[in-house]
Amino acid sequence: xxTLDWIVLCIxxxxxxxxxxxxxxxxxxARDFFTAGGAMPWWLSGISHHMSGYSSAVFVAYAAIxxxxxxxxxxxxxxxxxxxxxIGSSIFPARWSKLRQRLGIISPLEYLAxxxxxxxxxxxxxxxxxxxxxxxxxxxxxxxxxxxxxAEVPILGGVLLTGSVTVVYSVFGGLWADALTDMSQFxxxxxxxxxxxFAVLSRLGGISSLWTIWDRLPAGHSRPFVGxxxxxxxxxxxxxxxxxxxxxxxxxxxxxxxxxxxxxxxxAALLSAGLYLIWPLVLFYPMWASPLLLPGxxxxxxxxxxxxxxxxxxxxxxxxxAGIFAHTMAMTxxxxxxxxxxxVRDILPALRKDRQRPGDRAQLLSGRICTLIFLTLSMGIALxxxxxxxxxxxxxxxxxxxxxxxxxxxxxxxxxxxxxxxANAAIASWAVGAIAFGLIKFVFFAQIEHLHGDLTTTIxxxxxxxxxxxxxxAVGFVWPAKNQAADxxxxxxxxxxxxxxxxxxxxxx
Numbered sequence: 001x002x003t004l005d006w007i008v009l010c011i012x013x014x015x016x017x018x019x020x021x022x023x024x025x026x027x028x029x030a031r032d033f034f035t036a037g038g039a040m041p042w043w044l045s046g047i048s049h050h051m052s053g054y055s056s057a058v059f060v061a062y063a064a065i066x067x068x069x070x071x072x073x074x075x076x077x078x079x080x081x082x083x084x085x086x087i088g089s090s091i092f093p094a095r096w097s098k099l100r101q102r103l104g105i106i107s108p109l110e111y112l113a114x115x116x117x118x119x120x121x122x123x124x125x126x127x128x129x130x131x132x133x134x135x136x137x138x139x140x141x142x143x144x145x146x147x148x149x150x151a152e153v154p155i156l157g158g159v160l161l162t163g164s165v166t167v168v169y170s171v172f173g174g175l176w177a178d179a180l181t182d183m184s185q186f187x188x189x190x191x192x193x194x195x196x197x198f199a200v201l202s203r204l205g206g207i208s209s210l211w212t213i214w215d216r217l218p219a220g221h222s223r224p225f226v227g228x229x230x231x232x233x234x235x236x237x238x239x240x241x242x243x244x245x246x247x248x249x250x251x252x253x254x255x256x257x258x259x260x261x262x263x264x265x266x267x268a269a270l271l272s273a274g275l276y277l278i279w280p281l282v283l284f285y286p287m288w289a290s291p292l293l294l295p296g297x298x299x300x301x302x303x304x305x306x307x308x309x310x311x312x313x314x315x316x317x318x319x320x321x322a323g324i325f326a327h328t329m330a331m332t333x334x335x336x337x338x339x340x341x342x343x344v345r346d347i348l349p350a351l352r353k354d355r356q357r358p359g360d361r362a363q364l365l366s367g368r369i370c371t372l373i374f375l376t377l378s379m380g381i382a383l384x385x386x387x388x389x390x391x392x393x394x395x396x397x398x399x400x401x402x403x404x405x406x407x408x409x410x411x412x413x414x415x416x417x418x419x420x421x422x423a424n425a426a427i428a429s430w431a432v433g434a435i436a437f438g439l440i441k442f443v444f445f446a447q448i449e450h451l452h453g454d455l456t457t458t459i460x461x462x463x464x465x466x467x468x469x470x471x472x473x474a475v476g477f478v479w480p481a482k483n484q485a486a487d488x489x490x491x492x493x494x495x496x497x498x499x500x501x502x503x504x505x506x507x508x509x
Contacts, residue, residue, distance in 0.1 A: 006151075008318030009325075012188065013165050016181050016329065020169020023177035030363035033174030034106045034341040035258045040179055042264035046271030048182040049255040050279075051189075051330040053081065053245060053272070055139040058283065059146060059304045059324050066287035067300035069229055070221025073287075076234040078280035081241045085273035088246035093269040094262035095414045096253055098493045101261075107345035108253040108338065108410070115413045115486050116423035118350060123430055125346045128250065128406045129339050133374065136332050137381025143328040144382065149305035150321055156383065162325055163332075163379045170333040170375065171368045175258060178334045185326030192323025193282045199311040200286045203293060213289050221288065233458040239465055240403060245272075248407025250338035251331070332375065340370035404465030405433030408472050416494050418473070422481020425472050433468030440464070 027033050040048075065073045099105045103114075109128070112121040144158030153161070169177045201209055214222040225231045246269070247253035259265035290303040293310065297303055308320045344366045349357045357363065409426035412418045418425075440448065440463045448459050 002314045002317075004315040005318030005321070008315055009322055012318075012322035012325070015184065016165055016169055019181050019184060020173040020177040023169070023173030023180055026176045027172075027174050027364070029360050030344070030367060031106055032176065033364055033367050034337065034345075035100060035254065036175045036179060038100055038258060039260055040175075040255070040258040042259060042267040043271060044179050044183060045255045045259050045264065045268035047186050047275070048179040048330070048334070049245075049252055049268055049272040050275040051182040051186050051326070052178070052251050052255065052334040053249075053276070053331070055142060055328040055331040057138055057142040057328075060142040060301045062284075063287045063290075063304040064300035065229070066284055067290050067297065067303045069226050070217060070223070070288055072224055072226050072229040074280055074284055075224040076229055076237050078276050078284075080234060080238045081245050082273045082277040084238060084242040084245050085269050085276065088242055089266050089269040089273065092246040092411060092414065093256040093259070093265035095493045096247055096256035097259045097262045097265040099414075100257045102492045103489070105257065105345075107341040108247065108250045108257065109342050109346050111489065112410065112413065112426075113346070114489050116409070116426045116481075118355075120409070120423040120426040121346060122350055123427055124406050124410060125342050127430065127434070129342060129347070129374075131403075131406065132250070132335055132339050133378045134381055136335050136375070136378035139328045139332050140379055140382035143325055145301065146305050146321065146324055149302045150309065150317065159379050159382045162328060163375060163382075166329045166333050166336075167372060167375045170336050171371050174367070175254060175334075175337050178330070178337055179255075179258075181333070182330045185323075185330050188319070189323040189326045190279075192320040193279070195312065195316055196286050196308065196320055197282050199316075200289050200293070200307070203311060204289060209289070210285070213292060216292055217288070218291070221291075228455070228457045230455065230458060232455065233461070236458055236462040236465065240461060243407040243411060243465070244403055246411060248403060248411050250342065251334035254334065254338045254341070332378070336371045336374045336378075337367075339374050340367045343370045343374075404468040405430045405437075408433070408465075408468040412469075412472060414490070414493060416490055418476060419487065419490055420480040421472050421476030422479075422483055422486065424479050425475035425481070428475045429468045429472035432471035433464040436467040437464040 026036075029037070031037055062073055062077065096108075099111050103111060105111050109121055109125050112124060140159045140163055141155070143162045144153075144155045147153045147158035147161070148155060169181060173180075201207060204213060220226040225234060245252055247256060255268060256265040259268055286307055287304060290297075290307050294303055294306055297306070304324075308317055312320060344363050345357065348366065349355055358366070409421075409429050412421070413426065437460075440460055448456055
């Protein structure tokens, strides 16, 4: 990092702060803060969904996987997300939008008190909020690792720098700030990623190197499935991504909730799916080629940063670093907004004796305070990431494995097909999945690793997700729910035409 690079990076941070402060003028109510007033255009929602779906972890953890395993990262991650969104686009996005239009929800978990009951909602809300602190912590540490590699900034300084900028625009601007900065960050990322791609192509011999490098890389790098990233792992991660990107991850659900209509939510999902199919090819190519340009790296997680330093002139290094930070700040700010929505709308009212929510101004203030607290706690986790297996451990194992117990009841609870699964099924799904993760990770991990080798990661991720799904369905059949309010809710969000329901039949969540 030279002077011009720092200038570019500082301009980027100032731009993000400026947009956040400008977005504050659009935030007058809690609904504006948490759902952009339900007025987010489909194209902005789709780009924001895409940008909020990955972070600097791609340039650290996934860069390391690309360096050591090659093409497989595109198959089990990018293609999997795209396919998951294409499948889910006709199922979940429209229902998220209908929940806001017909039931007036702001938080992704708000409808669960009616669909199941208050205890089930609270279990999912508390555990999901705590899990998100760890997930966002991984994003901060990934960004700090890159800043350390580029400019020898200490990890603590890197976490505080990116975190503090994100705190300011998130606290002031809410979801509008998140979406608008996502859009500008997407433009910066396109510029930065394209610059990096052409820098690598010019070093390797031009456009033809797009297909000729595979003969020069280790044989396994051109295979879609290799090592621990097997076909079975890819199928399991498709299920994880199906749950996550269709709304099981709260900040991604917020993008669909904020869409003005069900049709707009579907279009947003398909736009994000298309971006996941195409754009990662640009991002990953330099990572795939890095063993040729940086052979024998002791720490592959620094491959993208070292490649940038080696290939780009002064000024463009700062642009690429800004593009990398764009993903982290997009994801962490949107996570903070979603978690604060859950805390303000679902957790805090449950702690009151009268179970009532405070007035709108109080909710808006509480949302800003919760956003600040959440981001601060996640930065604390970032500084202790090594205790949880580092960036890859937090992103792939902890979050991937524990997503299922929370998202299965939340997503499948929208569908008529699972109307028999009530509060008991939701709590059982959460408990069985969490217990399965605990047993696999802390009791049987050594035996699994010894006996199954490459299947260790697959089993660690698959066990909790599949256990949750089985428990949710099985308890619904054995102990079917009888809840008229839940049936009315399902009817409202599964109808194609809102006019079929009279105002008297609408449910207030």
